[in-house]
Amino acid sequence: MTSQTSRHGKGPEGRFVARVLVYPRVEVLDPQGRAIEDALGRIGFDGVRRIRAGKSFEVALEAADERQATEAVERMCRQLLANPIVEDYTVEWVSE
Amino acid sequence: MKCGIVVFPGSNCDHDVYHVLSHVLEQEGTFLWHQGTSLEGCELVVLPGGFSYGDYLRAGSMAAHSPIMAAVRRHAEAGGRVLGICNGFQMLLETGLLPGAMRRNRDLRFLSVDVHLRVERDDLLYCSNYRRGDVLRMPIAHAEGNYVDTEEALDELERRGQVVFRYVDDAGRREPAANLNGSERAIAGICNAGGNVLGLMPHPERCAEEMLGNRDGLGLLAGAVAVGGRVGALAAAGG
Numbered sequence: 001m002t003s004q005t006s007r008h009g010k011g012p013e014g015r016f017v018a019r020v021l022v023y024p025r026v027e028v029l030d031p032q033g034r035a036i037e038d039a040l041g042r043i044g045f046d047g048v049r050r051i052r053a054g055k056s057f058e059v060a061l062e063a064a065d066e067r068q069a070t071e072a073v074e075r076m077c078r079q080l081l082a083n084p085i086v087e088d089y090t091v092e093w094v095s096e
Numbered sequence: 097m098k099c100g101i102v103v104f105p106g107s108n109c110d111h112d113v114y115h116v117l118s119h120v121l122e123q124e125g126t127f128l129w130h131q132g133t134s135l136e137g138c139e140l141v142v143l144p145g146g147f148s149y150g151d152y153l154r155a156g157s158m159a160a161h162s163p164i165m166a167a168v169r170r171h172a173e174a175g176g177r178v179l180g181i182c183n184g185f186q187m188l189l190e191t192g193l194l195p196g197a198m199r200r201n202r203d204l205r206f207l208s209v210d211v212h213l214r215v216e217r218d219d220l221l222y223c224s225n226y227r228r229g230d231v232l233r234m235p236i237a238h239a240e241g242n243y244v245d246t247e248e249a250l251d252e253l254e255r256r257g258q259v260v261f262r263y264v265d266d267a268g269r270r271e272p273a274a275n276l277n278g279s280e281r282a283i284a285g286i287c288n289a290g291g292n293v294l295g296l297m298p299h300p301e302r303c304a305e306e307m308l309g310n311r312d313g314l315g316l317l318a319g320a321v322a323v324g325g326r327v328g329a330l331a332a333a334g335g
Contacts, residue, residue, distance in 0.1 A: 029278075
């Protein structure tokens with residue numbers, strides 16, 4: 001499981017927006033990514049080494065400070081947004 | 097035996113399970129709404145198949161956080177019987193009551209077809225009507241039944257004898273072509289270490305009456321309500 005946190009997009013009054021990216025782990029076979037990879041090959045894109053098909057979530061939340069916002073989003077990822085057995089997630093902070 | 101069938105928004109095999117338990121096996125079946133917090137004294141809890149919450153996020157992931165699941169977890173942890181079928185199996189994985197996860201089927205297709213299963217355990221109450229090595233025919237109907245876990249976790253699962261059903265051909269042989277969804281080690285169903293929680297992708301409730309042309313699944317539901325003996329007694333003895 002990886003989590004990289006970039007600059008917090010702190011809005012007015014403790015409002016934050018996180019973008020959570022969830023991908024199948026590299027070592028886990030991703031049938032959807034594989035199918036897209038094959039399709040890209042069929043239409044002539046030869047250099048594609050790998051496709052992983054994932055999901056993204058925009059989480060707008062209120063928190064007292066950056067630390068609490070980060071902790072909350074990390075917990076969301078571990079408990080619901082990602083399944084750590086098959087998926088990795090990264091968190092980026094964006095401005096609203 | 098009082099049997100609770102949990103109904104989630106999107107469950108669609110709840111009535112089939114109710115029918116087999118109440119009318120074929122003559123047990124006291126009752127529906128439990130997912131917003132409830134009590135199992136109302138049920139000894140067996142069934143998490144039925146379907147598309148709970150429209151399979152949003154990951155199949156079974158939303159249902160895993162339903163209010164009723166706290167009670168189901170307590171029941172399971174106290175040694176109570178919990179049977180998860182198809183989407184119910186996916187819920188058990190998402191709650192962590194059973195190990196592992198599901199990916200989309202290897203060929204990305206929704207598979208609705210009969211498969212053959214080999215019984216790997218006959219010392220569980222659930223399997224008390226089968227013999228180890230028996231080959232059963234049961235229907236599957238799912239898009240995300242491609243079971244996976246880490247190699248170490250799979251080894252541990254095998255070592256502890258928690259693999260209960262595997263996809264095989266009609267002669268009971270493990271062949272890649274018989275493992276339609278691509279599950280690791282052809283795993284179709286597993287139990288917890290105590291043997292009281294069982295999850296499987298195939299649908300025993302859809303093949304439990306002669307008039308449907310197949311009753312291979314009846315033994316499993318009959319085992320789930322079998323009285324006497326401890327669930328997973330031999331599993332506990334074997335560590």
